[in-house]
Amino acid sequence: xxxxxxxxxxxxxxxxxxxxxxxxxxxxxxxxxxxxxxxxxxxxxxxxxxxxxxxxxxxxxxxxxxxxxxxxxxxxxxxxxxxxxxxxxxxxxxxxxxxxxxxxxxxxxxxxxxxxxxxxxxxxxxxxxxxxxxxxxxxxxxxxxxxxxxxxxxxxxxxxxxxxxxxxxxxxxxxxxxxxxxxxxxxxxxxxxxxxxxxxxxxxxxxxxxxxxxxxxxxxxxxxxxxxxxxxxxxxxxxxxxxxxxxxxxxxxxxxxxxxxxxxxxxxxxxxxxxxxxxxxxxxxxxxxxxxxxxxxxxxxxxxxxxxxxxxxxxxxxxxxxxxxxxxxxxxxxxxxxxxxxx
Amino acid sequence: xxxxxxxxxxxxxxxxxxxxxxxxxxxxxxxxxxxxxxxxxxxxxxxxxxxxxxxxxxxxxxxxxxxxxxxxxxxxxxxxxxxxxxxxxxxxxxxxxxxxxxxxxxxxxxxxxxxxxxxxxxxxxxxxxxxxxxxxxxxxxxxxxxxxxxxxxxxxxxxxxxxxxxxxxxxxxxxxxxxxxxxxxxxxxxxxxxxxxxxxxxxxxxxxxxxxxxxxxxxxxxxxxxxxxxxxxxxxxxxxxxxxxxxxxxxxxxxxxxxxxxxxxxxxxxxxxxxxxx
Amino acid sequence: xxxxxxxxxxxxxxxxxxxxxxxxxxxxxxxxxxxxxxxxxxxxxxxxxxxxxxxxxxxxxxxxxxxxxxxxxxxxxxxxxxxxxxxxxxxxxxxxxxxxxxxxxxxxxxxxxxxxxxxxxxxxxxxxxxxxxxxxxxxxxxxxxxxxxxxxxxxxxxxxxxxxxxxxxxxxxxxxxxxxxxxxxxxxxxxxxxxxxxxxxxxxxxxxxxxxxxxxxxxxxxxxxxxxxxxxxxxxxxxxxxxxxxxxxxxxxxxxxxxxxxxxxxxxxxxxxxxxxxxxxxxxxxxxxxxxxxxxxxxxxxxxxxxx
Numbered sequence: 001x002x003x004x005x006x007x008x009x010x011x012x013x014x015x016x017x018x019x020x021x022x023x024x025x026x027x028x029x030x031x032x033x034x035x036x037x038x039x040x041x042x043x044x045x046x047x048x049x050x051x052x053x054x055x056x057x058x059x060x061x062x063x064x065x066x067x068x069x070x071x072x073x074x075x076x077x078x079x080x081x082x083x084x085x086x087x088x089x090x091x092x093x094x095x096x097x098x099x100x101x102x103x104x105x106x107x108x109x110x111x112x113x114x115x116x117x118x119x120x121x122x123x124x125x126x127x128x129x130x131x132x133x134x135x136x137x138x139x140x141x142x143x144x145x146x147x148x149x150x151x152x153x154x155x156x157x158x159x160x161x162x163x164x165x166x167x168x169x170x171x172x173x174x175x176x177x178x179x180x181x182x183x184x185x186x187x188x189x190x191x192x193x194x195x196x197x198x199x200x201x202x203x204x205x206x207x208x209x210x211x212x213x214x215x216x217x218x219x220x221x222x223x224x225x226x227x228x229x230x231x232x233x234x235x236x237x238x239x240x241x242x243x244x245x246x247x248x249x250x251x252x253x254x255x256x257x258x259x260x261x262x263x264x265x266x267x268x269x270x271x272x273x274x275x276x277x278x279x280x281x282x283x284x285x286x287x288x289x290x291x292x293x294x295x296x297x298x299x300x301x302x303x304x305x306x307x308x309x310x311x312x313x314x315x316x317x318x319x320x321x322x323x324x325x326x327x328x329x330x331x332x333x334x335x336x337x338x339x340x341x342x343x
Numbered sequence: 344x345x346x347x348x349x350x351x352x353x354x355x356x357x358x359x360x361x362x363x364x365x366x367x368x369x370x371x372x373x374x375x376x377x378x379x380x381x382x383x384x385x386x387x388x389x390x391x392x393x394x395x396x397x398x399x400x401x402x403x404x405x406x407x408x409x410x411x412x413x414x415x416x417x418x419x420x421x422x423x424x425x426x427x428x429x430x431x432x433x434x435x436x437x438x439x440x441x442x443x444x445x446x447x448x449x450x451x452x453x454x455x456x457x458x459x460x461x462x463x464x465x466x467x468x469x470x471x472x473x474x475x476x477x478x479x480x481x482x483x484x485x486x487x488x489x490x491x492x493x494x495x496x497x498x499x500x501x502x503x504x505x506x507x508x509x510x511x512x513x514x515x516x517x518x519x520x521x522x523x524x525x526x527x528x529x530x531x532x533x534x535x536x537x538x539x540x541x542x543x544x545x546x547x548x549x550x551x552x553x554x555x556x557x558x559x560x561x562x563x564x565x566x567x568x569x570x571x572x573x574x575x576x577x578x579x580x581x582x583x584x585x586x587x588x589x590x591x592x593x594x595x596x597x598x599x600x601x602x603x604x605x606x607x608x609x610x611x612x613x614x615x616x617x618x619x620x621x
Numbered sequence: 622x623x624x625x626x627x628x629x630x631x632x633x634x635x636x637x638x639x640x641x642x643x644x645x646x647x648x649x650x651x652x653x654x655x656x657x658x659x660x661x662x663x664x665x666x667x668x669x670x671x672x673x674x675x676x677x678x679x680x681x682x683x684x685x686x687x688x689x690x691x692x693x694x695x696x697x698x699x700x701x702x703x704x705x706x707x708x709x710x711x712x713x714x715x716x717x718x719x720x721x722x723x724x725x726x727x728x729x730x731x732x733x734x735x736x737x738x739x740x741x742x743x744x745x746x747x748x749x750x751x752x753x754x755x756x757x758x759x760x761x762x763x764x765x766x767x768x769x770x771x772x773x774x775x776x777x778x779x780x781x782x783x784x785x786x787x788x789x790x791x792x793x794x795x796x797x798x799x800x801x802x803x804x805x806x807x808x809x810x811x812x813x814x815x816x817x818x819x820x821x822x823x824x825x826x827x828x829x830x831x832x833x834x835x836x837x838x839x840x841x842x843x844x845x846x847x848x849x850x851x852x853x854x855x856x857x858x859x860x861x862x863x864x865x866x867x868x869x870x871x872x873x874x875x876x877x878x879x880x881x882x883x884x885x886x887x888x889x890x891x892x893x894x895x896x897x898x899x900x901x902x903x904x905x906x907x908x909x910x911x912x913x914x915x916x917x918x919x920x921x922x923x924x925x926x927x928x929x
Contacts, residue, residue: 034585058583058586071485089675206876208872212588465858467866469866472664475661475667500652502657506810512855561758564760598761602753
């Protein structure tokens with residue numbers, strides 16, 4: 001027993017030391033899971049002789065909680081639009097001035113003066129997309145560009161609907177359907193939203209994030225969805241179509257940023273500049289299946305990406321709505337509506 | 344595994360039938376069958392040509408190739424096994440010691456409190472432990488400057504202890520002290536009587552506890568998600584991240600490989616043991 | 622030898638026992654206190670603070686988190702009103718966890734007994750067989766369950782093939798699916814402790830029971846169950862408590878339309894940005910569990926005494 005114990009102690013000591021060593025030439029990236037192109041990472045490692053550690057998170061909030069606690073050891077994070085705003089406000093991001101970097105000229109001007117980081121002093125575009133829904137046109141052949149399909153569904157779609165299990169996505173869609181504003185603190189309007197959602201919920205089958213499985217397995221014929229996921233689902237079920245509802249839909253952008261306490265600051269800056277290169281941005285898009293905000297990346301992109309109706313928005317679709325973070329009272333109110341809805 | 348020193352009486356053939364309870368055998372087999380059904384489905388889908396884990400098309404090995412090439416998945420599987428192994432060993436040792444302390448002697452003051460503390464990780468939803476452990480570890484990192492996978496292993500060890508403790512204690516409870524006393528009468532040192540009497544008697548409980556701890560560590564999502572540092576993604580975290588963007592049968596392929604490797608290891612172990620007995 | 626020296630020896634003996642006991646308990650207690658109880662203290666403090674704007678806490682004393690559990694203040698008219706949302710969620714989770722515990726016991730007891738009556742050299746192999754499916758990831762296993770429970774899944778195809786039913790049973794995305802899923806997920810947590818205690822059953826007692834003309838039921842009730850009791854208790858605790866906090870299984874198999882305690886608390890630390898309420902709800906849950914265990918322990922203690 002004793003030799004075994006000794007060996008164990010030695011092994012643990014080694015394992016403990018392992019993480020602390022090798023600090024030279026590293027870059028620790030914390031991105032959404034399965035969202036980073038391995039080829040792109042390999043290219044970066046080769047070009048700059050840096051070892052990259054890549055880990056994934058499942059939500060902006062998980063990432064925020066870890067970063068707020070401090071000492072994560074990560075250099076690069078990829079927060080969504082509203083989360084960039086929150087993190088800048090909380091002083092969690094380093095002001096690395098991407099706008100003064102060499103490759104900044106490639107950033108599409110329409111993504112420079114954004115409300116979450118005006119002038120791009122902290123972050124650069126990573127991927128952007130929309131959150132709307134997908135319908136099987138073989139099941140329902142009417143006009144699909146209306147939120148009524150989710151909230152007041154026709155007979156054929158009743159009991160065949162999946163919603164995202166996300167407070168903001170569901171409530172925002174409900175607000176648009178009733179024509180009310182986002183970040184809504186009006187209690188009467190929110191009560192109306194709750195009643196409408198409760199009524200609609202009877203016709204929903206599930207509320208789940210795994211939209212691709214739900215659609216391709218045939219469990220549902222309509223699912224609230226992100227455009228990239230919609231494209232992947234269509235590859236397996238060709239009659240699916242992504243809707244651009246006339247009432248509006250959510251737009252979002254994930255952005256590459258550097259943490260204020262990044263241990264490898266110089267490598268992180270190199271990475272920011274690297275990500276604004278059109279070829280590298282295209283590698284990301286080809287893997288993650290969303291659009292990037294870098295001009296000139298089209299020539300490196302897969303053919304199917306350039307023609308996909310999920311990625312290339314039709315000219316007559318409404319502009320995507322990038323929702324700002326709401327004040328605490330509104331979040332509390334949303335939380336009450338959500339709890340009631342799912343009680 | 345070591346034989347116990349309890350003399351097993353030779354039973355009349357009649358006795359074996361008497362032990363059986365009506366229907367128990369059927370339920371036992373049915374349970375094992377039910378437990379293996381999802382595993383079978385999982386393995387079948389690892390050979391699916393389609394990128395779906397829910398719809399079968401045709402046989403292919405492409406996901407095994409993909410998994411082999413995918414550094415992320417391979418690393419995650421390796422980290423998972425490493426953390427689970429360390430957590431299992433340490434938690435089982437600690438749990439065995441604690442179980443001995445709480446059962447081999449007469450009831451003592453503070454026994455209830457000791458139970459309560461040992462079972463505490465069970466009592467509270469993981470997310471809460473996860474968030475507060477995160478705050479605590481961050482402070483420790485700040486104060487000591489030490490980083491690394493040790494934190495993750497320590498966190499796993501903590502929540503594995505009650506899972507290992509329960510079966511071991513259940514085993515020890517009501518077990519008489521007669522044999523140990525006999526040993527003591529024969530001038531065995533406490534260590535000898537533990538090594539040659541108590542430990543063999545306890546072994547089924549320890550094994551059950553260790554297996555539970557291993558399974559629990561291997562499956563943990565929430566605490567790992569919060570505590571893991573750079574390069575410490577485990578398989579469940581990898582899968583969780585992939586969930587929104589669609590799981591591919593690569594994960595099934597990795598799981599199948601893990602199962603196959605453990606089956607081979609265990610069969611080898613049994614063969615070696617069988618040979619040693621002869 | 623005088624009485625006094627005897628006592629001296631006894632005191633010495635007792636002291637040694639105490640030292641050993643402390644040394645044996647130390648590793649487990651130190652690890653858990655450092656990594657789990659201390660954080661629990663943090664949780665306790667959080668539950669009496671105010672929520673930070675973007676998660677986290679503001680260091681101001683407040684009992685709002687506890688009030689919010691049963692009452693709501695402002696959604697409609699600003700007065701305190703009784704609100705059953707959270708209670709409903711708690712009751713649903715408790716019901717499902719309890720059902721899963723009973724189900725796992727009904728299936729797990731015979732299985733553990735079945736293994737314990739196998740020849741000694743085979744038992745470890747059987748234990749391994751029980752745990753092996755669980756070496757794969759829970760999420761992936763749950764996806765496999767989806768396939769089995771689906772309308773055109775294996776259960777329905779088999780039942781229809783045999784002719785038991787004509788139309789497929791709608792199991793997936795219902796409470797039944799969650800119930801089946803929870804039993805499946807936690808079955809080994811029941812079987813392993815049960816096995817650990819049943820394995821020490823001396824089957825000569827069973828034989829003796831039959832010799833005294835007891836029937837199988839009486840043997841099971843009066844000879845086998847008392848031996849298995851520590852295992853039953855351990856198993857029930859290991860299924861019930863994790864079952865309460867479970868959320869992957871309910872979310873995937875139940876369709877995610879209803880909240881469970883686990884999800885409800887988790888979203889407080891996520892999109893709802895209310896850490897104090899999440900902490901308070903978790904502590905209330907823990908208090909309920911502890912109270913249930915205490916009541917149980919007292920009842921069990923009385924029962925044992927009455928028996929003796």
